[in-house]
Amino acid sequence: MVLPEGFVVPPWYLVVPVLVILGGIIALLWALEPPVTDRTVIAFAPWMMFGATLHVLYKMGTFPSSIEPLFTAPMVYAVTAVVTGLVWIIGVFLHVGGLQETISRFIGITGTAFFTVFAMFALFLSLEIGTFEPFWPVIAVVVAGIVTAIAWLALGLWFTDVAATTGATGVLVVFGHTLDGVTTAIGYDILSATENVPLSLLLLEAGGSLPTAEYIGAGWLFVLVKVGLAMVILGLFREFVEEQPQQARLVLAFVAAVGLGPAVHNTLLFTVA
Structure with a gap:
């Protein structure tokens, strides 16, 4: 056994749409061919942290039961990739339209905002229940x-x-x-x-x-x-x-x-x- 315990496969009606959307996002990014530099990779860091935060919130029982399986492992990675990919695509179009100086800055700022909001929510909940x-x-x-x-x-x-x-x-x-x-x-x-x-x-x-x-x-x-x-x-x-x-x-x-x-x-x- 090489896989960790606790891996959960959500119902097909949640898995299939996420995988289809993720596949479409990957295909579009492949066609757009946005640049990937050191700054791009660093801009992805807050999104990696955001995905981890979603899984922590799942363990804290904060999501409605209807969508809770989306934030189990490994499904949370696919969900995070979908959100990150969408933001990346938006950043590409904003850059092409002259509304953003760089794509990586938009990715990084947006990811930092997402991570900060959700992490603060987790910290606030822990303060409320006394586990901080x-x-x-x-x-x-x-x-x-x-x-x-x-x-x-x-x-x-x-x-x-x-x-x-x-x-x-x-x-x-x-x-x-x-x-x-x-x-x-x-x-x-x-x-x-x-x-x-x-x-x-x-x-x-x-x-x-x-x-x-x-x-x-x-x-x-x-x-x-x-x-x-x-x-x-x-x-x-x-x-x-x-x-x-x-x-x-x-x-x-x-x-x-x-x-x-x-x-x-x-x-x-x-x-x-």
């Missing part, structure tokens, strides 16, 4: 920022061409996976959170079997693997980014989302629940 606990999530973000800075400095010193080629996209990939690793480690070692992804659980259990577990916990190995894997991926993608920058940055955006989405989910969930 920001200490460890804040620690996780700070630690992840420090580890990312050290990792990126090391990458820049020893593999300068990789850091220079992947740029801000590379930083987002490393930070997303670092934060995912740190929040998972804190959840497992300190907050007694359960880990539903079998491969992640295997790493955590491996860390727990080491002599160091008694002193520094089991999660450090998971963090190390996540950071190392992110940097290896960037190294493997260097030539791809040089030869086909648009396609490569789109794939790296997906890689970043795989890390940043769960990371923000953990951070926000630990804060509100």
Whole structure:
């Protein structure tokens, strides 16, 4: 078993329309061929965080039962992709019409607004029911920022061409996976959170079997693997980014989302629940 527990397949009458709309959006974007740069990938970051927030709100039971299955995993990823794609298309037309200076700015500002509104709603609910606990999530973000800075400095010193080629996209990939690793480690070692992804659980259990577990916990190995894997991926993608920058940055955006989405989910969930 390699898939996490808790994956839910919504009813067909919810799945089919979402997939059809998503397919149409992808086809239209393929035809429009909007530019994909470092700024575009960074502009997607708030949308990755927005998707994670929707899943946290689902776990808090805030959605009506009729549409609640749309925000389960993995359906929430498709829903987020639909909204993001629509905003991207609108941004393209606004840019072509001279109403927006850049497409990425529109995507980023809109995504930040969506994420902020929904995240604040989750925080407000947690304050109302008395579950607001920001200490460890804040620690996780700070630690992840420090580890990312050290990792990126090391990458820049020893593999300068990789850091220079992947740029801000590379930083987002490393930070997303670092934060995912740190929040998972804190959840497992300190907050007694359960880990539903079998491969992640295997790493955590491996860390727990080491002599160091008694002193520094089991999660450090998971963090190390996540950071190392992110940097290896960037190294493997260097030539791809040089030869086909648009396609490569789109794939790296997906890689970043795989890390940043769960990371923000953990951070926000630990804060509100």
